[in-house]
Amino acid sequence: MLKILINECIQEVSSFNPISSNLEQFQLNKNNMILEVHAQLITEVSGALNIFDKNDIDVIPGFSARAMSSGGLLPDKDFEFIAANILTSVEDSIGQVDGYYFALHGAMQSPSYEDPEGWLLEEVVKRVGCEMPIVISLDMHGILTEKMCQNIWAFSMLHTYPHVDFQENGERSAKLLLDLIKSKKRPCIIDVPIPALVRGDELITETGLLGTFYQKTDGLVQNNPAVLAAGLMIGNPFTDVLGLKSHVVAICEDKKNIAAIEKQCSAIAEEFWSKRNKLQATTISLADAFIRFKELGATVVFADAADATSSGASGDSNAILEGVLKFDPTIRTLLPILDDNAAANAHSAGVGSAISVHLGGSCDPQFSPTEIKVEVLLLTDGRIDNESHGGIYDAGPTALLKYEGLRIIVFSKPIHLFDRSIFISHKCNPKDFEIVVVKSPHTQFKFFSAWVKDTLIIDVPGATSANLKRLGHKKCERPIFPLDVISSFTPLTRCYQ
Ligand SMILES: [Zn+2]
Known part of the structure; x- marks a missing residue:
């Protein structure tokens, strides 16, 4: 029977909120309490558990930190408490599990941790090695960073806004992880960053432009058997960190035909860029x-x-x-x-x-x-x-x-x-x-x-x-639309494996 360790660390912060968030704003759970709590909730973890259950997977619940609301930066000591608990569960699992699932949001920030999720994943890999499949689920508002991509095998993200596909997102991650455990082949992550922050009604996926972009990335998966997953990450414009931007991403089985997939991702990124003015709030x-x-x-x-x-x-x-x-x-x-x-x-x-x-x-x-x-x-x-x-x-x-x-x-x-x-x-x-x-x-x-x-x-x-220009971003990489005028955009593809 395959064994999988699951952990959860979910919080979204606004760097412009002057009041720190804190651990009291989290639901913290360990071990089997995680299963009990999520059985009552509509979450990524509950979706992943459904898939693991159907596939007779032995799930080892590690640690869960789930913010009940968003807030200002999380103090270092609070993030370190969460990270220490997760890493302890990882250390205890070494030699006993076949893979790792982490339910993350992606838009956390602490004073000394610009990219807490990326740091955490790097620490996990230091302990378990890069031969061990690690799959994460993210919110589409997460800040996708190089460090995250370098330390995971694959990820899935929410495809709906307002978000209603939490469970489906967890299911997507769980299926990816099971496939990768079976194939033992680390896929490559194609990432096309776009220097744009987007808001407004066109982000409502059921009726707006953003939904049409997810249809295009879904098309990538349907039309290319080698593409295991694809989507967009749009970042949280209020988490003012270096990595803040939008992305078109695809997870590919291997590097065969990768040039063609990169080209299709770049075309979607170019179209996204061309419609950036419509992807703003009125x-x-x-x-x-x-x-x-x-x-x-x-x-x-x-x-x-x-x-x-x-x-x-x-x-x-x-x-x-x-x-x-x-x-x-x-x-x-x-x-x-x-x-x-x-x-x-x-x-x-x-x-x-x-x-x-x-x-x-x-x-x-x-x-x-x-x-x-x-x-x-x-x-x-x-x-x-x-x-x-x-x-x-x-x-x-x-x-x-x-x-x-x-x-x-x-x-x-x-x-x-x-x-x-x-x-x-x-x-x-x-x-x-x-x-x-x-x-x-x-x-x-x-x-x-x-x-x-x-x-x-x-x-x-x-x-x-x-009105993003009101906020006074200081850390995100510039230039970025709509904070700056950018005359042209040429997609540059990154590939992580
Ligand atoms: Zn979100």
């Missing part, structure tokens, strides 16, 4: 958004992409709150905001109390708190059913606050806000509101787009602004 000023809202006369999502906790922002921006207060606070508006002090005050005062709270800027000093007198409508312990992935979000103590037409949900710990989980758990039906503030650039169609009149990406400040 934002709207707050003032214009209120005009548009009045014109539409039905529920509108104000997407606070700049404060997207799932991309690494802090969740404490009050920019849109202040806008609503100034424009017309009687508009029925539903708005979440991270503020542990306000939540604690509401819990001390109790339901039905009138209290004064300061909202906004509890983490990110670029926001100044807004003082507002509110009524406490509801209090919870912040254990929120996660409608996207199953399981529970832990938002810490929360409160639903009322101010005229506004219903403000304050929560104490960052959680993903790309679905309706926080609204449902506070008995707020988004359909009862005129403006719903969603702290994410995009959401699954069924959650909001299926019924709202429009989704407006508001151009307000924040650590994950869709």
Whole structure:
């Protein structure tokens, strides 16, 4: 019976969030607890486990660190704790396993580790040698680096945005790993980097241009028996590290016919480059958004992409709150905001109390708190059913606050806000509101787009602004579009084996 060690290390950071993330924001599990936890979740690991189960593989669960939200840089000691646990499981497995699967995101960053995942994989190979098959799964927003490619046999990535194929991604990785264990042949990874950062509605794979590029890379796999996997990595524009860029990649069985595959990857990269202007976000000023809202006369999502906790922002921006207060606070508006002090005050005062709270800027000093007198409508312990992935979000103590037409949900710990989980758990039906503030650039169609009149990406400040030039990148390799003007692009292929 084949034996495979699995480990998980998943976090996405925004380098522009001034507040460090920390280990408390991770679900940490060891050994068999990993299997129990993932049996309840829709994740890469659960997808991989399905495949391993069907193939009678003896799975050895190592260590799992899974961030419940994104955030600022992870302190070195916290990353080193995760890495040490994973590497211990690797050391314990030497001589006992046939291959390694790592579920990674790819957009981590620590002060001393620009490429934590690449470093970790290099340390794994130092221990197990390069003859041992290693396959990883990545988010399409991961930063694909040379060090990662040099230390793995193959990888798969998410193909959907908003992401719905976590399990399929894990299944793809697991199948790749089983095939490679059987063939014992290390494939080559073809990588065509593109100096472009992309955002906006065209990234929605079901309806937008990015989806057509994944169709092209799927075509590479279907039409070339030697291509085991292919896809695009677009990086997380908010993880400001040297390796940040987009990529077209293909995993090839061997170097036979590689020139033809490289040519096809380069052609896809050139087309991606030619459409780079369309692959940018269309934002709207707050003032214009209120005009548009009045014109539409039905529920509108104000997407606070700049404060997207799932991309690494802090969740404490009050920019849109202040806008609503100034424009017309009687508009029925539903708005979440991270503020542990306000939540604690509401819990001390109790339901039905009138209290004064300061909202906004509890983490990110670029926001100044807004003082507002509110009524406490509801209090919870912040254990929120996660409608996207199953399981529970832990938002810490929360409160639903009322101010005229506004219903403000304050929560104490960052959680993903790309679905309706926080609204449902506070008995707020988004359909009862005129403006719903969603702290994410995009959401699954069924959650909001299926019924709202429009989704407006508001151009307000924040650590994950869709207006990338606002952010002030310092580390990523320049020039890069759209931060710089680049007159021409000639694809240069890299090949790792
Ligand atoms: Zn992603």
